[in-house]
Amino acid sequence: MLTKSLSSKAFRTAKPFILVAAVRKGMPIRVVEYVKQNGMGSTRGEKPLLEAVGKLLASKRFDEAIFQLECLSANGTFVPAQLLAQIPSKLLVKSPVLLHAYAEHLTGQGKLALAKTYALLAVKTFLEQGLSASFQASCALLATIHARLGELSEAEVVLLQLHDENLRADEGQSGSVLLALAELGHLIGLEESRSAERYCQAILLFEREGQPRLACTAAFCRLFAGVYTMDCGVWEDGLSDLRRKLNGSGLAGEFDSRLLLLECAYASRSGNWDYLLELERGRATADVKELDYYHAAYLQLLVLRAKLRTGKLADTQTIDEWEHEASDVRMLWLYSCAKLEVSLAAKDDRQTKRWKERLSSLRANGGAPPPIERLALSLERDAERNIMQTDDHSAAVRTSIPWKVRCFGGFGFFREGQEVQRLVWKRKKAFELFLFLLLQPGYAAPKDQVASLLFNGDENEGNKVSNQIYVCVHQIRQTAERFLGLEQAVVVKDGIVRLSEAGFDYVDVEKYRTLVKVGENLWGSGERELALELMEEASQLYGELLPASLNADWLELVREQLSDYQEGLLHKLWDAAYGARQYDRAETVAKAWIRLVPFKEQAYHAMIRSVYELGRKNEAKEWYGRLEAMCRDEYGVMPDPGLRTKLFG
Structure with a gap:
């Protein structure tokens, strides 16, 4: 009996996962039934399961191996390409589930033409079998491939269909579709401001379906797309949340290289080039080979920029290989950005103008997905200045305006x-x-x-x-x-x-200090309302002081002094908001306070009291749990028992 032959110790000891994941994905009935009867593994139990499949393939038991790989796919398991490559093509094409998985692998390797073939076969077979959820997931993959090939008309047709289906969905939305619309919605005129919302919806759907790998992938995509546009505090909170998800699901090692890419891209946002190079050199656990070819090239570009902008030797020959990846529009963008960066560093006006025009031409043929667009715009602004500012640069900019x-x-x-x-x-x-x-x-x-x-x-x-x-x-x-x-x-x-x-x-630092000093004087003299106005203005000015990679003893003292000022402001602003029963405002200030001093018990007290007064008592208890863990781990003590009594009775 087939199921009996698969009931090895590895499969029998694996933890069950949420069955709804397989049902919502529209997996074949035989897969859903097997999962229902036998259960499948969480991400922590994947290795023995995949080893068992490898043994089936080695002994030419292809039907059993295909069935088991379909079950693993239902659980969101990453099916290695080397296992799929061992299955004869005539058998592989009979499984739309594995066709889809193989198309994803080929897309990550940059073999887009072949990936499109497999994705089309998966779409056709899922449609014939009436498996709508899986059909939509494969359509989302197909739209992505079309967009990367520059086939924008084809991508738009698929995306419009997915968008319409998603709006009419009776049983909830599809995480895969929402992710595709978040990344490619600009092609069909969807508001870019809604992209962040779609990313978050996709993450929640994947989590509810027991798909931690897909949830973490969607979270990575959200942070990568917004690395140059999201509010810094929101972005940093998102990265911390992704790390918690990875640690909780046992996927941290698998995402090391993607976390490195995110941190390097974020360092480039504020021009912290030395820090970026430190990150890249210190990648002890991150194997860049785990990145797909596009993200690996993006990381190479960031390192190239950092080296050129800090006056270090940079290998500019490897980027010429990207020109051979011309089938992928994104690689053309990266190649043109890299060549423009090299031209700027060499002060070669002719080449700078040439590559700036190339980027303008690419934009005319269809906008690039973020964050390439932001990076390209930054480079083009630099190029524009370079072209205008020749050897007579100082004369061109000289003016009496300070x-x-x-x-x-x-x-x-x-x-x-x-x-x-x-x-x-x-x-x-x-x-x-x-x-x-x-x-x-x-x-x-x-x-x-x-x-x-x-x-x-x-x-x-x-x-x-x-x-x-x-x-x-x-x-x-x-x-x-x-x-x-x-x-x-x-x-x-x-x-x-x-x-x-x-x-x-x-x-701005001088103005900040002045606002703080005057605000404190007004506060002490009883002019609280005016003092709070100045303190609010000062708190909005505050941010990370200069490039984080610049280290000097005197500068650290300045940073500590300004941080102390900011903490004092936030404390007073919170007291004022809470005292005026403006609890929404108090919560916002408390969040900023915790971001500034994440090991300060008072900041957690402020957050807990704010959300408690807003009626979100469960969330207040969650924050108390974080406070308890922080006090225990950092100081070896427990927090104020009176607060616990108020929350738990």
Whole structure:
């Protein structure tokens, strides 16, 4: 008997999974019945199951192996390509479930033409068998393949059909369809602002169906698509949530390389190139070979950008191989972005213009999916500036209008009609001195203080430290003149190193400190309403100070001081909102407070009390559980028992 031959110890000891997953996916009846009778494994029990299938294939028991692989697929198990490759084609085509799985593998390998063939066969067979859920999942895969091949008309036809079916669905929506619409909805005019909602719906559906791998994949896709557009706090919360999902389902090792890609892409968002390279070098557990070819190439591009923008040697020859992947439109985008990056680094105006035009041509033939679009737009802006700013750059940008400087959430300079995001420095110490002066009152500091804090010496002890300071001052003048059009941007006079006050009239950190100081004074004098207005304005300015990869003792002290300021503001803002019974506002402030100081018990108390007053008592208990775990793990104590009594009675 077939089922008896499959009832090995590996299968009998596997934990049951949620049967509805197989039913909703529209799996063949024989698979659903087998799952119902025997149960299948969770992700933690997959290895022995796959080994058992391997033995069936080795002994040429193909029918049994196909049946078992269909059952595994119903459980959301990742069926290895090497197992599918062992099945004769004439037998493989009889199983639409495995045709779909093989088409997914081929898509990940970049073999799109062959993948389309298998996906079409799966669509046709599922339709003939009346398995609507599986039919829709294969249609979603087919739409993805069409889009990557540049067959946009075909992709649009399939996506429109899926969108209509999804709206009319009587028994709930399809996670696979929602994921495809989230990623490709822009092709049929769906609002991009709704993409995040579709990603979240897909994640929830996969979780309800007991499909942790698909849920984590959808969560990865959401974060990758939004790496340049999502609010930083929301994105970071999403990454933490993905890590929890992976740890809870035993999939952490399988997703290591995808987590590395996410972290590197996020580092590139704020131009933290040194940190990006640290991440890439420290990938102890991440095997980049586990990435599909497109995501592996994207990671290569990020590393290439980081090396070129930090003045390091970069292997630019490997990107030429991407041109051979021309069947995939996304690879053409990546190739063009890489060539434009290389041209910018080489200051080759002719090639810069050529590759900028290539990206414009690709955009005219159909927009790129995020995050390529954002990356390409950033590069094109850099190229536009490069083309306009030739050797006479400083004359072109010179003007009497001073610059506004952003230090929170990245580093940049702004004034009417102009924006500069990147300055090229020959010496890291010159960059550090420039930042140090920007963060000082009046943009100035005594020379002996500069020597002590930045050069670990006393400028009166000898000429060495003094010479180093003057070399950095000269470098600042050159860089500021070239990129900001400022002459004599820094001077050393009467023992003071000073930036030109005419060159800079606003630094966000300076404004933040002023708002905090005035707000605290008003608070102390009883002018609470006005104080809260200024504190709210200050709290909105705050963010990560300068590139996270820039490490210096003096800078860490500044970061700690500003963090303390921000915590004090959030505490007062929460007290005010909670006291005024504005519990929605109190919850928002509490979230920001926890993000700022994730090991602060008071911040958790604020969150728990806020959601409790909003009537979400179960959520309050969940937050208490997190607080309890944090106190136990970090401090070896338990939280305030009075709070527990209020929640649990």
